[in-house]
Amino acid sequence: MKIMNRMTVLCSLWLAGSSAMAETIKIDLWEQDSPEAAKEMDKWISVFAKRNPNIKVVRQHYENEELRAKFLRSSVTGDGADLVYGPNDLAGVFKTASVIQPVDEWLKKDQFNPTALGVMSLEGKTWGVPVSEGNHLMLFYNKAMVSQAPDSFDALIKEGKKHTNPKENKYGLAMFQSEPFWFMPILGGHGGWPLSESGNKTNVTINNDKTKAALQFLVDLKNKHQILPKDCDYDCAKSMFLAGKAPYHINGDWEVKTLREKLGKNLGIAPIPKIASTGKWSTPLLGGRFVFINKAATGKRLEAAKAFIKFITEEQVQLRMATKLDRIPATIKVRSSKKVQSLDSLQPLIDAAAHAKPSPSQVEMRAAWDGMRIMVQRALSGKETVAQAVATGQKAADEALGAIREKGEKSH
Template structure:
């Protein structure tokens, strides 16, 4: 493994150049390599870009684009022949970006899958080719207050019973913290939804998500939400719209809830609070299917309009040769490294990483097909409405109607 060259100290700015002295900058090629990322990911790119720039004698600029605008801005820039050399984003953008011709394959093959966490390379594949380089994975797990709950619950029912007993005793305020909110959260409800038998898409013969088999309002999914409704506001109250993205982690970190369903992004706040905790897989219904969290893969995408395609691909792949670069990315943005060698380097430092990876085993990569974009909001809203007391079949039928309209708009190019 080659060692990293000393890095310049840089601040967080909208455009990050490779070095801070005029003399050093003058040695670089005058045309910079550009990376677009949201602010959180751009933070992780800082020292990564610095190291690469020195190694190849080429300026690298990291341009911060708001997360809500990043994908649309990238597609818009592509259509006008502008834009970055690389994009950093989640793998579920793969299908839309590849079908629009905005990104290109990155030269990885199926044999390279053994270098990564299970499923990571498949997640960034589209139409039989690998279109991204995974650098981190993320999935939900169950965070458990070990002072209040020393043993891992063996089912969702056991978790609910334990949490309810703690509420009844006055030890906590609520049995479980799982973000729902007024608009719902498809990502966080998905493990329980699949355990209860629901599904979003069927699979085509190659095993990819099949938009022709939309499962949102299928009988299995209606039955799943009838079961989940029993945990909602008109049932036991374990699931509530009052728990959302703004308070879910703090409810657990403050000791108000004994369990939290969340991802590695919540760990820092829990550790800062000094709460003793363990990371377990999300529990399944005792008589149900496995709980399948959605797997997210943060990736480097090479733009089809890159000014220097070969160098852009080299930057996207550079950390395969130097796992220390994955460590740099982790230290700036603590998500589980997708590269197995980097994960091994970090596991001793943070055993929670391996625990999150175990919790993701059997998970489902977020569908990387363009049609998924039309699913998130209607399905999320239906889940919130049902948890709030709406009739499952009606709410899911309305969600499916809106989703199919979204499919039609995509097909028409609207």
């Protein structure tokens, strides 16, 4: 009888152990990226599954706004993803809505480029993990038209004038001039920044001398130096450059593949030049792809989520990020490795990011974008002077910021 009881106990323990060993933890991953990147991500997931047979990662693609809205709704319905993979601007919205958790307690932050990590820093905590860097502007130039990249805007203006002939719709520089994302490098080159901290609040401060100087510089490119076309949106600027109507073009890393296919060896890539009057480099905003953890993820789900994050920031995956997707790795070790530095396709993008600033993740930046967009458009159109346009932009930003704060207070 005692033997039977012992056998029963042993069998029960064995079955319990087998059940625990066989338990599969499912991790839902919602991502926003290109189809090419999604295919690469599936390969990562496959390798991770072989290493971690008890963790199942299920990937689901969404476009940016749909991803944002669905994840925010899930905080109420409780059916959100454990991990969200997407651009940096998700951080501010998710953090404000209290749907993600900080990673400071377990993440080895010293392995990442401080600029990329800074993108995720809000109120003294880190709210996401960098996977790749990018989404930054750079200077493209046509080597069939100019021999080298200018190191200052003065040099660009001088060379650009040689290629400017309005009657033939030819200009020295083609860029999306009315969009504030393209204004930010010039603002940084004049020492400006659209956000300021006051106590525990972030404010939009664009009505100041540095913004006025930067805006005047942009207006002068168009009216005084006349190297910018009178009116040219994103598609117009890109088309002009590809058609040989402009030797210089400011655009983002997302266009590198297309421009290389069209121009081949004639495509040059360089940092956006210095502002000669200040001696400062232009400072594009640096973003990239980041992964966020659902605040509701706890226990085994949280540990499984951490395991996947650690895996995609390992050397093997980070190298594939560089070699297969032409993206800048987020980890210092891989970014500075000989293999990455020898990649002719990637090194110019890394050089172009050298003077970048972390793209602000605060929700207040939305108000800054609204204000600066109105400001830039009114100044370039000639509807207002630079001083008037800056004041108008500040007023619009203040109104947008008030609406954001009112909405935030109501949601809490």
